[in-house]
Amino acid sequence: MRISTFDTSLRDGSQGENVNFSVDDKLAITQKLDELGIDYVEGGWPGSNPKDKEFFERAQNLQLKHALLTAFGSTRFARNPVHEDRNVDLLLRANTPVIAIFGKSWDLHTRVALGVTEDENLAMIRETVAYLKQHGKEVVYDAEHFFDGYRANRDFALRTLEAAKEAGADVLCLCDTNGGALTSQIAAAVADVRARFGGTIGIHAHNDSELAVANSLAAIEAGATHVQGCLNGYGERCGNANLAAVIANLELKLGYETIGRERLAGLTPACRFIAELANLPLRRDLPFVGQSAFAHKGGIHVSAVIKDSATYEHL
Numbered sequence: 509m510r511i512s513t514f515d516t517s518l519r520d521g522s523q524g525e526n527v528n529f530s531v532d533d534k535l536a537i538t539q540k541l542d543e544l545g546i547d548y549v550e551g552g553w554p555g556s557n558p559k560d561k562e563f564f565e566r567a568q569n570l571q572l573k574h575a576l577l578t579a580f581g582s583t584r585f586a587r588n589p590v591h592e593d594r595n596v597d598l599l600l601r602a603n604t605p606v607i608a609i610f611g612k613s614w615d616l617h618t619r620v621a622l623g624v625t626e627d628e629n630l631a632m633i634r635e636t637v638a639y640l641k642q643h644g645k646e647v648v649y650d651a652e653h654f655f656d657g658y659r660a661n662r663d664f665a666l667r668t669l670e671a672a673k674e675a676g677a678d679v680l681c682l683c684d685t686n687g688g689a690l691t692s693q694i695a696a697a698v699a700d701v702r703a704r705f706g707g708t709i710g711i712h713a714h715n716d717s718e719l720a721v722a723n724s725l726a727a728i729e730a731g732a733t734h735v736q737g738c739l740n741g742y743g744e745r746c747g748n749a750n751l752a753a754v755i756a757n758l759e760l761k762l763g764y765e766t767i768g769r770e771r772l773a774g775l776t777p778a779c780r781f782i783a784e785l786a787n788l789p790l791r792r793d794l795p796f797v798g799q800s801a802f803a804h805k806g807g808i809h810v811s812a813v814i815k816d817s818a819t820y821e822h823l
């Protein structure tokens with residue numbers, strides 16, 4: 509089975525405290541991710557800053573072979589009709605084939621952060637997705653705080669998905685925005701959503717509990733077929749799911765197809781390239797791609813690995 513890959517290094521990744529990319533960097537990384545065979549490259553949030561707006565203007569000249577460029581934003585503001593919402597308009601002006609929008613799934617956020625009723629929130633989701641679909645876009649609906657919302661008020665969290673689905677969303681992506689969910693909770697919630705909704709279910713995991721990769725894999729084993737993350741695991745706070753590790757595990761251990769086995773050797777150069785443009789060292793202990801991932805120091809290990817690498821290497 510094929511799992512689609514969605515890299516958000518240029519959006520969520522660049523919300524990491526020490527990660528900064530220029531527009532030139534972002535264009536070069538987009539090209540690199542395309543060569544690697546990543547399906548979706550989330551380039552930024554055109555409504556949030558002029559740099560991302562410029563990126564999407566200049567990205568029109570890129571010749572991408574495979575990746576679909578994706579612009580990110582939110583559902584319309586509560587007070588705006590969707591066709592008069594500036595952020596939604598900027599999303600369309602980004603001129604990408606795909607748009608990812610996030611909406612609220614947690615009743616607490618609806619009441620406290622947005623200050624709107626549950627019905628108003630459902631209308632914001634429904635109208636924004638429908639409007640973007642009318643404009644011919646592929647729509648990835650990011651259900652923000654889905655797992656927290658599911659625990660607090662399952663019925664409401666599921667109704668937000670229903671609103672997005674009925675309006676035509678192509679992907680229902682379940683987000684563990686605070687990164688606090690445990691693997692068993694993710695698996696159970698994804699299986700429940702899978703049983704209720706057809707189409708593509710996605711997973712967007714953060715690493716605050718050091719579980720982002722495990723949670724992404726568990727979501728896929730429970731029926732998700734779209735996975736979001738960042739190649740080096742960059743991202744807000746403790747980062748997003750490390751997409752390089754997700755891809756390697758899916759391809760080599762779970763038998764799923766992502767970028768294709770023949771492209772796996774491109775993971776390390778791509779991770780190094782992104783780290784270099786971020787002016788950050790590639791962590792030596794990064795699984796699969798770090799310099800220490802297959803290094804051995806202890807004498808007993810070295811002597812055994814020389815005889816057969818399977819003695820002390822998982823791959």
Ligand SMILES: [Zn+2]
Pocket residue numbers: 520685712714748
């Ligand atoms: Zn995120």
